[in-house]
Amino acid sequence: xxxxxxxxxxxxxxxxxxxxxxxxxxxxxxxxxxxxxxxxxxxxxxxxxxxxxxxxxxxxxxxxxxxxxxxxxxxxxxxxxxxxxxxxxxxxxxxxxxxxxxxxxxxxxxxxxxxxxxxxxxxxxxxxxxxxxxxxxxxxxxxxxxxxxxxxxxxxxxxxxxxxxxxxxxxxxxxxxxxxxxxxxxxxxxxxxxxxxxxxxxxxxxxxxxxxxxxxxxxxxxxxxxxxxxxxxxxxxxxxxxxxxxxxxxxxxxxxxxxxxxxxxxxxxxxxxxxxxxxxxxx
Amino acid sequence: xxxxxxxxxxxxxxxxxxxxxxxxxxxxxxxxxxxxxxxxxxxxxxxxxxxxxxxxxxxxxxxxxxxxxxxxxxxxxxxxxxxxxxxxxxxxxxxxxxxxxxxxxxxxxxxxxxxxxxxxxxxxxxxxxxxxxxxxxxxxxxxxxxxxxxxxxxxxxxxxxxxxxxxxxxxxxxxxxxxxxxxxxxxxxxxxxxxxxxxxxxxxxxxxxxxxxxxxxxxxxxxxxxxxxxxxxxxxxxxxxxxxxxxxxxxxxxxx
Numbered sequence: 001x002x003x004x005x006x007x008x009x010x011x012x013x014x015x016x017x018x019x020x021x022x023x024x025x026x027x028x029x030x031x032x033x034x035x036x037x038x039x040x041x042x043x044x045x046x047x048x049x050x051x052x053x054x055x056x057x058x059x060x061x062x063x064x065x066x067x068x069x070x071x072x073x074x075x076x077x078x079x080x081x082x083x084x085x086x087x088x089x090x091x092x093x094x095x096x097x098x099x100x101x102x103x104x105x106x107x108x109x110x111x112x113x114x115x116x117x118x119x120x121x122x123x124x125x126x127x128x129x130x131x132x133x134x135x136x137x138x139x140x141x142x143x144x145x146x147x148x149x150x151x152x153x154x155x156x157x158x159x160x161x162x163x164x165x166x167x168x169x170x171x172x173x174x175x176x177x178x179x180x181x182x183x184x185x186x187x188x189x190x191x192x193x194x195x196x197x198x199x200x201x202x203x204x205x206x207x208x209x210x211x212x213x214x215x216x217x218x219x220x221x222x223x224x225x226x227x228x229x230x231x232x233x234x235x236x237x238x239x240x241x242x243x244x245x246x247x248x249x250x251x252x253x254x255x256x257x258x259x260x261x262x263x264x265x266x267x268x269x270x271x272x273x274x275x276x277x278x279x280x281x282x283x
Numbered sequence: 284x285x286x287x288x289x290x291x292x293x294x295x296x297x298x299x300x301x302x303x304x305x306x307x308x309x310x311x312x313x314x315x316x317x318x319x320x321x322x323x324x325x326x327x328x329x330x331x332x333x334x335x336x337x338x339x340x341x342x343x344x345x346x347x348x349x350x351x352x353x354x355x356x357x358x359x360x361x362x363x364x365x366x367x368x369x370x371x372x373x374x375x376x377x378x379x380x381x382x383x384x385x386x387x388x389x390x391x392x393x394x395x396x397x398x399x400x401x402x403x404x405x406x407x408x409x410x411x412x413x414x415x416x417x418x419x420x421x422x423x424x425x426x427x428x429x430x431x432x433x434x435x436x437x438x439x440x441x442x443x444x445x446x447x448x449x450x451x452x453x454x455x456x457x458x459x460x461x462x463x464x465x466x467x468x469x470x471x472x473x474x475x476x477x478x479x480x481x482x483x484x485x486x487x488x489x490x491x492x493x494x495x496x497x498x499x500x501x502x503x504x505x506x507x508x509x510x511x512x513x514x515x516x517x518x519x520x521x522x523x524x525x526x527x528x529x530x531x532x533x534x535x536x537x538x539x
């Protein structure tokens with residue numbers, strides 16, 4: 001059964017130095033508040049996993065919390081590069097970053113394999129591409145029925161997965177909808193999970209029998225953090241701040257302005273500060 | 284004749300390449316603009332799919348990111364990312380994929396990964412994302428990129444997604460049944476692979492552009508087809524649709 005706890009308790013209990021950590025969210029529902037708590041608690045030597053590391057992982061890399069990252073597209077969507085990620089790869093600042101790079105299709109399949117308790121995923125992928133030459137975790141497997149050679153990648157099994165969702169009930173059953181990305185698979189693939197939510201309600205009342213629900217017994221910790229996905233968005237609660245994503249390009253370009261931003265907006269801030277972004281307009 | 288910019292010409296030329304029957308895997312930026320201009324002009328029933336999981340989306344403003352709420356709000360349905368890549372892309376249900384890149388070579392292979400050695404890159408780019416499998420699993424690929432010596436280069440430092448590989452029947456030799464890149468639309472001209480060698484060849488030059496300009500802006504000795512036509516200039520309708528959607532988009536993103 002999931003425990004409903006504070007964000008500081010959830011992170012302290014579930015995220016350990018050296019852990020493999022997936023904070024997923026495919027543009028929608030990115031767990032910013034939880035990521036900031038990881039930074040505030042000074043977690044070290046994390047191996048980060050995410051299909052689309054964007055600003056949140058730029059922040060974790062820039063403060064030196066990450067020893068490595070497994071990913072498939074690392075950029076500021078629609079804006080450009082992640083400058084802290086680039087600084088780490090190109091100049092080893094603030095520390096070297098070990099990278100394991102895949103394609104989206106491979107990452108999505110690898111999460112599914114993790115959720116399904118399989119050792120690896122296969123796909124018709126990487127044909128003619130150079131990534132298999134630089135990533136020893138991309139191998140081949142031959143179909144025993146047709147002889148076709150397919151790409152194989154190891155299943156993703158994070159120590160802990162952190163996501164943001166729309167709402168939970170008091171038992172800790174969690175609902176997410178809209179662009180659901182790979183979050184369900186990432187939670188089910190992980191040993192432990194933290195899910196921050198916009199609101200906690202008496203009855204979950206899924207809008208349809210096919211709604212994406214993570215049942216309380218498949219989740220470790222649930223945390224109420226209204227606005228916790230800002231500057232990404234929560235469908236039906238608040239919109240994505242495209243203006244912030246554009247502004248981040250300037251903030252992150254320079255090491256000094258990045259560090260000043262982290263001090264003011266992460267180290268000296270609290271999870272409750274996210275609430276001001278959650279102007280509910282859902283029914 | 285109305286004035287237009289090279290980028291507007293590129294977007295409109297790309298939009299014209301799409302048909303009403305296309306099921307199109309759309310990337311952010313120029314491809315997204317082109318696909319939505321097609322939808323709002325000659326191809327109202329085109330199916331637009333974004334890799335975030337939105338299928339049959341009809342955004343009123345162009346998304347800044349691949350997963351803006353606008354895409355989900357206006358979609359026929361939205362699926363998880365694993366389902367998108369497994370059932371819809373790998374399942375062979377997408378006719379046309381739209382790609383761009385930092386660098387391209389004469390066989391339409393693309394690099395969006397690194398400039399310089401992989402382990403010690405001069406420039407670390409965002410990486411492939413969906414591109415490696417879009418390139419091999421969509422029925423055909425359109426590419427939009429501004430023509431420049433930095434972007435159109437002799438030899439790629441890294442192949443993120445394969446176009447025609449080393450040319451000729453390289454795709455078939457690797458077991459691929461899809462066509463690969465069939466058209467590269469730039470701000471100065473349109474290129475298509477030679478039917479036999481698969482080397483990109485100029486087939487159409489945009490109005491007001493010279494052959495010399497095309498050659499000077501390409502990093503290899505670019506070839507011209509026997510018959511090169513002039514790309515028809517944008518119509519009033521095409522331009523006004525593109526400018527309207529760009530204006531709506533700018534306003535929406537600045538406000539958010």
